[in-house]
Amino acid sequence: MDQALSRKQFDLLEALALSDAAMTQRDLATATGHSLGTINRVMRDLNRMGYTHGGAVTPAGLEALEPYRARRAVFIAAGFGSRLVPITFNTPKPLVRVHGTRIIDTLIDACLAAGISDIVIVRGYLAEQFDQLLYKYPMIRFIENPIYNEANNISSALVARYLLSNAYVFEADLLLSNPKIIRKYHYRSDFLAIRKERTDDWCFTEKNGVITEEKVGGINCWQMVGISYWNEADGRQLAQDIADVYATPGGSERYWEQVPLVYRKAHYAVEIRECFDEDIVEIDTFRELKAIDPTYDV
Numbered sequence: 001m002d003q004a005l006s007r008k009q010f011d012l013l014e015a016l017a018l019s020d021a022a023m024t025q026r027d028l029a030t031a032t033g034h035s036l037g038t039i040n041r042v043m044r045d046l047n048r049m050g051y052t053h054g055g056a057v058t059p060a061g062l063e064a065l066e067p068y069r070a071r072r073a074v075f076i077a078a079g080f081g082s083r084l085v086p087i088t089f090n091t092p093k094p095l096v097r098v099h100g101t102r103i104i105d106t107l108i109d110a111c112l113a114a115g116i117s118d119i120v121i122v123r124g125y126l127a128e129q130f131d132q133l134l135y136k137y138p139m140i141r142f143i144e145n146p147i148y149n150e151a152n153n154i155s156s157a158l159v160a161r162y163l164l165s166n167a168y169v170f171e172a173d174l175l176l177s178n179p180k181i182i183r184k185y186h187y188r189s190d191f192l193a194i195r196k197e198r199t200d201d202w203c204f205t206e207k208n209g210v211i212t213e214e215k216v217g218g219i220n221c222w223q224m225v226g227i228s229y230w231n232e233a234d235g236r237q238l239a240q241d242i243a244d245v246y247a248t249p250g251g252s253e254r255y256w257e258q259v260p261l262v263y264r265k266a267h268y269a270v271e272i273r274e275c276f277d278e279d280i281v282e283i284d285t286f287r288e289l290k291a292i293d294p295t296y297d298v
Contacts, residue, residue, distance in 0.1 A: 005064060007187055008034060008042045009051075013065055014185045016057045023055065068185045070229060071118060073111045074163055075104065076156045076256070077172035078124030078148035083285050087296070092126045094172035095133075098283070098293050104172050108137055110179035111168065120163055121172070122156040124148025147252075154246055157256035161242045165235025169256075171226030171282070175292075178279035182227075189234045190271040191257075192280075193222035204261075204272060211270045214261040222272050225280060228257065229273075237267050 005013065011032040016023060023031070025039045032039070046052040051061030081093030088096070094104035108119060117139050123130045124145040133140055145156045157169070168182070176182075181192065191211060193204055196218075203221040205213040214224070230238060241264040245251050248263075260268040283289050290297040 004067065005187075006042075008032075008038060009046060010065075010068065010185075010187045012039065012042050012046060013051060013057060013061050014068075016052065016055075017062060017065060018184065065185055067232070068187060070114065070116050070166060070168055070184060070186060072163060072167040073108075073116050073119050073170060074160050074167055075107070075119070075121045075170045075172040076153050077104065077121050077130070078127075078145040078156045079153065080125045080149070081173065084283065084289065085286065087286060087289070090126075092123075092129055095129055096283075096289070098175055098289070102133075103175050103283070104133070105136070106176040106179070107170055107172065107174060107182075108133075108140075110176055110182040113179055114182045114184045116168065116182075116184075120160060122160050124156070151252035152254055152256075154242065154254045154256040154259070155252060157238075157242050157259070158246050161239040163235075164230050164238045165232045167230055167235060169228050169230065173282065174226055175281050175283060176279070177281070178275070181275045181279050183229075183273075186229045186231065188271050189228070189230045189260075189268065190273040191228045191261075192225040192275050193272045194225060194275055194277055196221060196223045199223045206272050209271050211261060211272060214258065222274075224257075225275060226282070227280075228270070234260070234268055234270075237264075241267060 011034065012028055015028055015031040025036055028039045029036050043052065051058055051064055077092065077094045081088040084093050095102050111119060119137060119140045120143060121130055121140055122143045122145050125148060127144060130142060143159050145159050147155050198219050199221065200217045202216055202224040203218045204211045204224060205221055238260060241259050245254060245259045245263045260270060283292065
């Protein structure tokens with residue numbers, strides 16, 4: 001995608017567009033991390049371009065942000081959730097309730113709050129149970145993954161591969177407590193991650209904010225969160241690369257994100273977008289579920 005806005009112009013326009021109140025230049029510096037001198041200079045540029053006026057975004061400024069807007073959310077929700085047995089014997093993991101709320105609802109609600117109403121769920125295990133979501137979210141579309149039990153989650157990405165431009169991709173079993181980490185606008189493709197001194201989980205290394213390696217376990221790295229965003233061009237490239245990697249020997253056993261981050265990483269420059277432990281949690285085991293929601297401890 002040709003970048004019509006510089007990164008600094010984007011940062012200021014985004015902050016102004018999403019703010020509920022007027023922002024001073026000091027507010028903008030705090031929100032964007034740019035210096036007051038940079039804010040002053042970029043605001044002059046935006047005023048001259050007609051994108052801002054009187055400290056507010058103009059209709060032309062909102063139009064300039066449109067190429068960066070998230071338009072769709074794709075949920076990878078076909079798996080069995082074996083580590084959460086026995087509860088997943090009868091309920092897909094994304095539909096498990098925590099304090100009375102289904103796990104996936106926390107993600108869908110955050111998408112809707114960010115103006116993302118094109119919601120696609122790739123389902124497989126106990127697929128018909130996902131129909132219950134339609135009572136609350138009638139806009140949901142379903143895609144069936146008929147081989148979810150024969151392949152890794154790359155098979156879910158494969159059946160949804162033509163829907164990944166300007167789109168979030170979610171692991172559907174993440175319990176979200178801070179909906180604001182789901183953003184309306186993105187300058188480039190990115191992956192949410194948590195800064196860690198040490199982790200045994202899947203993690204990233206980076207250079208200048210761009211992911212350079214995905215691996216299991218590391219020191220002074222970024223722990224992967226299963227939420228990513230893909231811009232228009234990268235989404236089109238993913239459609240081809242996912243199919244190509246899936247067709248290679250052993251390709252059906254890959255995790256879908258290994259396509260852009262490992263096997264075809266030369267095609268992408270995926271940024272890290274920071275979040276924090278308190279923003280989101282992946283409930284991996286039934287013991288962890290009981291620790292979060294004592295009603296299961298019976």
